[in-house]
Amino acid sequence: MVSNCANPACATPLRYLRDGRLFQFEVKSVASNEPLPQVHPGAKKISRGVWHFWLCGHCSSNLTLEFDQLKGVTLKPLHSSYPQLAS
Numbered sequence: 001m002v003s004n005c006a007n008p009a010c011a012t013p014l015r016y017l018r019d020g021r022l023f024q025f026e027v028k029s030v031a032s033n034e035p036l037p038q039v040h041p042g043a044k045k046i047s048r049g050v051w052h053f054w055l056c057g058h059c060s061s062n063l064t065l066e067f068d069q070l071k072g073v074t075l076k077p078l079h080s081s082y083p084q085l086a087s
Contacts (some may be wrong), residue, residue, distance in 0.1 A: 005056040007075060012056035021060040023053045025067040036041060 005012045005020070027049045036071075053065055053073060064078050 002052050002054045003068070004054075005057045005059055006053040007055060010056060010059050012058070014054050014056075016066075017054070020054055020056040021064075024055070025051050025065075025073065027051060027069070050066045055066065068074060 002022075004010075004014055013024070042072055051067075051073075055063060055065065060078075062078055063075050065073055066076050067073050
């Protein structure tokens with residue numbers, strides 16, 4: 001269950017979904033005995049699961065979340081997600 005902002009530097013508790021952005025990532029079969037980083041401590045094998053993360057309004061205005069099967073969930077600056085506008 002999501003209880004606070006996914007940004008480790010932020011401790012904003014989740015009170016309303018309208019204040020921020022909710023992310024949903026589907027995790028499919030992982031064929032590894034290594035634990036999944038930043039997703040679920042101690043998880044060894046996952047056949048299928050859906051993970052939810054939330055960024056508060058302040059963090060979601062500058063950051064986004066990305067999921068990689070090997071790295072887990074990572075924070076990315078929002079401005080790098082969009083191409084630069086030509087002047």
